[in-house]
Amino acid sequence: MTQPTALPPPPPAAPGDPRTSRVVLSRFLHHRLAVASLIVLVLLAVCCFGATWIAPSPRNAQNLLEASQPPSGGHWLGTDSLGRDYLSEMLYAGQLSLAIGLGVALLATLVGTAAGAVAGYAGGWADEVIMRVADLFLIVPPVAVLAVSLQGLGPSPATIVVVLSSLGWTLIARVVRARVIQLRHQEFVEAARVIGASGPRIVVRHLLPNLTGLIVVNVSLSVAMAIILESTVSFLGYGVQPPRSSWGNLLTQAAGLIGTSQSYLLYVPGLAILITVLAVNFLGDGLRDALDPQGRQ
Numbered sequence: 001m002t003q004p005t006a007l008p009p010p011p012p013a014a015p016g017d018p019r020t021s022r023v024v025l026s027r028f029l030h031h032r033l034a035v036a037s038l039i040v041l042v043l044l045a046v047c048c049f050g051a052t053w054i055a056p057s058p059r060n061a062q063n064l065l066e067a068s069q070p071p072s073g074g075h076w077l078g079t080d081s082l083g084r085d086y087l088s089e090m091l092y093a094g095q096l097s098l099a100i101g102l103g104v105a106l107l108a109t110l111v112g113t114a115a116g117a118v119a120g121y122a123g124g125w126a127d128e129v130i131m132r133v134a135d136l137f138l139i140v141p142p143v144a145v146l147a148v149s150l151q152g153l154g155p156s157p158a159t160i161v162v163v164l165s166s167l168g169w170t171l172i173a174r175v176v177r178a179r180v181i182q183l184r185h186q187e188f189v190e191a192a193r194v195i196g197a198s199g200p201r202i203v204v205r206h207l208l209p210n211l212t213g214l215i216v217v218n219v220s221l222s223v224a225m226a227i228i229l230e231s232t233v234s235f236l237g238y239g240v241q242p243p244r245s246s247w248g249n250l251l252t253q254a255a256g257l258i259g260t261s262q263s264y265l266l267y268v269p270g271l272a273i274l275i276t277v278l279a280v281n282f283l284g285d286g287l288r289d290a291l292d293p294q295g296r297q
Contacts (some may be wrong), residue, residue: 011141027290034286044276048094055088060243066264070124077268080253088266093245097227098244098276100160104226105219107165113215118204119173120180129176134170142167147238155241159205164226174216176211183207210252215289220284223278231273247273 029035047054056075063083077086119130142164150164183189184207192202208215222238227247233239234248235255242249247269254266 003281022292028286031286033282033288034290035223035280037286038280039207040275041283044094044272044279045098046091048091048098050097051088051091055085055091057085057088059088060084061088070261071264078262078265080262080265086268088263089245089250089273090247092273093247093250093269094272096157096240096246097248097273100157100164100230101276101280103157103161104164104168105222107161108164108168109172109215109219111165112169112218113176113211114270115169116173117207120200121184121203121207122179122271123181126253130173134173136169140167143232143236146229146233148235148296150233150238154238156160157240157244159229162237168222168225172222173216175214175218179211180207183210205219212290216291217284220280220287224280224284227273227280228275240264243287250291 002230013128024038051059061084063079063081066075066079067083068081069075069079069083075085075087077090080086080089089183114132115134119127123221143166150159153159160236180203189206196207229246230239230246231251234246235251237252240246245253251266254262254269257263257265
């Protein structure tokens with residue numbers, strides 16, 4: 001009789017394997033601040049983008065007979081000097097602030113990932129050119145450039161997204177480049193070259209899947225950066241202009257109420273910006289820990 005041979009150990013889980021997904025989900029769920037932040041961001045997004053159905057009043061609905069009223073059952077956050085329900089204005093303003101943040105994060109990450117992957121994999125003159133351009137953009141003050149651009153091109157949300165994206169791609173490009181340089185000499189990349197895979201295929205099919213954690217974390221942190229910069233420029237008067245409104249724009253409109261009985265109209269949008277930025281950063285920390293292949297449970 002022949003002795004039964006031992007079965008080989010199961011292969012390690014691949015990046016797309018359900019086992020890997022369960023490990024990532026388990027790590028993320030153990031990060032309580034990240035989970036709480038995700039819940040807060042989902043609630044904010046639902047309330048803001050569903051303002052048409054949730055807000056007590058339509059956008060910019062004025063009633064001068066109810067101007068400057070304190071919070072009450074009819075107006076949970078009171079009314080401003082034009083008689084607009086402030087809760088409704090906060091929700092509609094949040095639409096624009098969150099949309100700008102998401103737009104900047106996605107566009108900047110797309111451009112930065114592509115540039116960093118090309119620079120890291122190709123090397124040589126391509127690497128030098130892309131990195132020198134990135135260095136040039138890194139020394140540019142974003143608030144000043146955004147203010148000048150909005151003055152010349154008009155204070156539209158599209159202009160804000162394009163300008164901030166053109167300034168924000170450099171950080172993710174440098175991170176992606178460094179990671180690609182580490183990976184391009186690994187065995188799996190060399191094996192792909194041996195079987196005849198082209199450079200673009202190696203980057204898309206083999207390198208980028210290993211950068212998922214970096215990319216996701218950068219998207220979350222770029223949202224916070226974009227919201228802060230847009231709010232700063234709008235507060236200075238160069239950003240979103242009425243009748244459109246963002247949280248930074250509402251801060252500008254309430255700046256003259258400091259020390260009055262309506263000073264809370266200044267604190268509400270400021271608190272919304274603070275909560276959103278903190279939640280996005282905590283979410284980024286949780287995603288980074290969960291997606292880190294060298295992380296511990």
